Amino acid sequence: MLSIRQIHFSYNEQKNVLRGVSIDLNPGEVFGIVGASGGGKSTLLKIVAGLLGPSKGSVYWNEERVLGPGERLIPGHSEIQLVNQDFNLDLFHTVRENIRVKILHLHEKDRERFCDELLDLVELNEVAAQQARYLSGGEQQRLSIARALALESEVLLMDEPFSHLDAHLRMKIGAYIKQLVEVRNTLCILVSHEGDEVMQWCRKIAFLSKGKFSRIDTPEAFYFNPSNFDEGAYFGELNELKEGRSKNLFRPCEYKIVKKDGLEVQFTDAVFFGAYWKSFFKTPDKQTIVLYSNKPLKKVKRIELKSKNTKA
Numbered sequence: 354m355l356s357i358r359q360i361h362f363s364y365n366e367q368k369n370v371l372r373g374v375s376i377d378l379n380p381g382e383v384f385g386i387v388g389a390s391g392g393g394k395s396t397l398l399k400i401v402a403g404l405l406g407p408s409k410g411s412v413y414w415n416e417e418r419v420l421g422p423g424e425r426l427i428p429g430h431s432e433i434q435l436v437n438q439d440f441n442l443d444l445f446h447t448v449r450e451n452i453r454v455k456i457l458h459l460h461e462k463d464r465e466r467f468c469d470e471l472l473d474l475v476e477l478n479e480v481a482a483q484q485a486r487y488l489s490g491g492e493q494q495r496l497s498i499a500r501a502l503a504l505e506s507e508v509l510l511m512d513e514p515f516s517h518l519d520a521h522l523r524m525k526i527g528a529y530i531k532q533l534v535e536v537r538n539t540l541c542i543l544v545s546h547e548g549d550e551v552m553q554w555c556r557k558i559a560f561l562s563k564g565k566f567s568r569i570d571t572p573e574a575f576y577f578n579p580s581n582f583d584e585g586a587y588f589g590e591l592n593e594l595k596e597g598r599s600k601n602l603f604r605p606c607e608y609k610i611v612k613k614d615g616l617e618v619q620f621t622d623a624v625f626f627g628a629y630w631k632s633f634f635k636t637p638d639k640q641t642i643v644l645y646s647n648k649p650l651k652k653v654k655r656i657e658l659k660s661k662n663t664k665a
């Protein structure tokens with residue numbers, strides 16, 4: 354179990370970045386962490402990896418404390434690996450050597466086989482003999498993911514691991530990691546700005562706000578029952594309809610077209626997004642709402658909201 358206990362941290366005296374972050378995570382899943390930019394997500398992963406020492410609190414992997422930079426020559430825990438934007442590649446070594454050096458725990462024959470599997474996964478076979486310094490940004494990111502996977506550590510911390518990758522590679526590598534974590538019963542923590550990416554791969558997600566986890570919940574609960582607009586908007590488009598002193602939060606799919614009663618709406622525009630259309634409407638008091646459908650909703654005059662997510 355990964356046990357993060359009451360972590361406090363500040364880079365300087367003006368601001369406490371983390372103010373008591375705690376959670377226990379069991380292996381066998383990909384766990385997501387989301388939250389506002391600058392909220393401390395990367396800082397927390399660096400503390401879990403041992404690259405930063407917390408001002409208060411501790412991190413344990415299977416009851417063994419993770420040692421920080423002031424406590425150990427090579428800080429961290431041998432079973433915890435971090436993939437972040439500092440790709441940490443051996444720039445003057447080839448792509449294949451960069452991966453192979455991380456698979457020293459396997460026999461020679463298995464080493465080459467595993468190296469080929471990872472090159473296939475991140476689609477770097479064609480540049481395997483090239484020095485890492487000549488790779489593009491996206492290729493370097495793929496190589497850093499392959500290196501982290503090569504180590505076969507029990508805990509994989511991934512900070513925006515797919516930021517430079519196209520949709521096909523995000524899907525392929527994400528699916529590989531999810532399966533790996535389940536089959537090997539390891540743990541992956543995924544930090545991402547992309548709410549849909551986190552929902553896709555994680556069974557549980559924590560929302561980091563004001564230096565603490567304000568909510569730990571399932572993707573479905575975050576999506577359909579957000580605590581507030583900011584939290585909900587993180588996971589996808591969200592309508593906020595003000596009615597008197599309360600606000601109704603509903604997703605663009607949470608509606609029914611009706612002939613009478615319901616909410617009066619006036620169609621203003623529609624935009625094609627491939628799998629669906631977005632139709633824009635104004636309410637009588639000039640609030641804008643957006644609805645998704647498989648064709649433009651030009652003739653719609655009234656809708657009934659299916660969401661009951663009203664906030665005071």
Ligand SMILES: Nc1ncnc2c1ncn2[C@@H]1O[C@H](COP(=O)(O)OP(=O)(O)OP(=O)(O)O)[C@@H](O)[C@H]1O
Pocket residue numbers: 364365370388389390391392393394395396397
């Ligand atoms: N080395 C540093 N020295 C001083 N302040 C820092 C340092 N690194 C980060 N910070 C500050 O700490 C806060 C948290 O940064 P962090 O990178 O952990 O946030 P984040 O949630 O990962 O943000 P983002 O989602 O934008 O990547 C920010 O206000 C940032 O400016």
